[in-house]
Amino acid sequence: MEQQLQAYCEHLRSERQVSPHTLLAYRRDLGKVLAFCQKQALGDWSALDIALLRSFIARQHQQGQSSRSLARLLSAVRGLYQYLNREGLCQHDPAGGLAPPKGERRLPKTLDTDRTAQLLDGAVEDDFLARRDQAIMELFYSSGLRLSELTGLDTDQLDLADGLVQVLGKGSKTRVLPIGSKARQALEEWLKLRALANPRDNAVFISQQGKRLGQRAVQVRLKAAGERELGQNLHPHMLRHSFASHVLESSQDLRAVQELLGHADISTTQIYTHLDFQHLATVYDSAHPRAKRKGNAHD
Template structure:
């Protein structure tokens, strides 16, 4: 079993060219399954049946494994058995039809409007890094871009005269988004300095050597800005989530928010209705004279 598992991992690395990070995660998951098989005195992968795998997954869930982690584990098992079946080493897949236990859907973290203003409305130094980072944060919050969309943005996708940006998102789908006035001002200030920096490609956001700014660099710059301005962690999706939450609070138009975010399924967007309810519940608790839902009752 160990030799077959090693052969599968070699296949993933050499033929599938799987990233090292993903490969290590798959190997850790499959090592857990292998240890379970040994505990059950199973001597071959073909001896593992769906009921045994289901019991193993249930036990992992009881021990605190998240639904997301267990979904990855099952994906790793399916990949292994696809390989084993193709190599003639097995004739079944114990993970077929199995789903991970449903966990609580965690609400995305957002900034409220005051914290967003605190982040974006401070004085900005007129230098390369400060202007670039300000433009990045304003565009994330103005248009709800994903990290990959912003990092991949080229100059010909940006129309500041009309206040529009065209991005290519998941599934290679293109959408056109509005760019707010604050973001336009920040971008204009940045593009003036960008032009003086000997840019080496058409990327909107470049580093000091003129090359496109990578996703990891953007994450680190936002993290530094969050710690400096807010005293907390800040990441690109927090600004995207804040964009969606604040827009839904004001407009109550779920379909419009879905289109702006580029969600294929409206159920993905509906999580923001929970955030909106939290906001409404907070207002209710603090303002209604007979609310007191979380306070002490009268004697």
């Protein structure tokens, strides 16, 4: 079983060419399954059936494994058994009919429009760091970029004349996004100072040494901006979530938000409908004449 697992991992590395991070995650997850099989004294992978795998998943869940982690583990098991079946080493897939336990779905944290304005509409000093940080925050909120998409951005991906940016997202998929007028203005001001900083490459966002700005540096700068302007923690995904929530709130077009965010599956985008409902419920409670009259004997 160990040898077949190693052969599968080599298949992932050499033929499927998965990333080192993905390969490490698969090795770790499948190593847990292998250890379970060995404890059950199973002689080969064909001996693992759906009942045993279900009990293993249930035990992992009881020990605190999240639904998301267990979904990834089941995906790894399916991949292994697809390989084993194709190689003639097995004739079934014990994970085929299994789904991970449903976990509590945590809603992403967002800023409301007033707090977003408080963050972005203040005076900006005309210096390198202030202009760069302002452009970063405006672009996050204007176009809903992921952190990796923003730090990977090159100058030739910006078209400020037409207000467009081309980003490379997950799965090496590109998408073209609009840039709002405030973000365009912030980028124009930043690019003037960037040109004076002796850039080492074509990165849009660089350090004072001219090097491409890393993800950790962006996180640190946004955290500082959040504490300074809002008195709260701020991270890049909060601006992406706020972008999605505010666009959906105004447009009610879930498919458009899916395209803008670069989600492969619309079920990922649907979490923002919960945020939108929360907003609508708040508006209802404050505006409807009977919304808060429960329990009042005189009504």
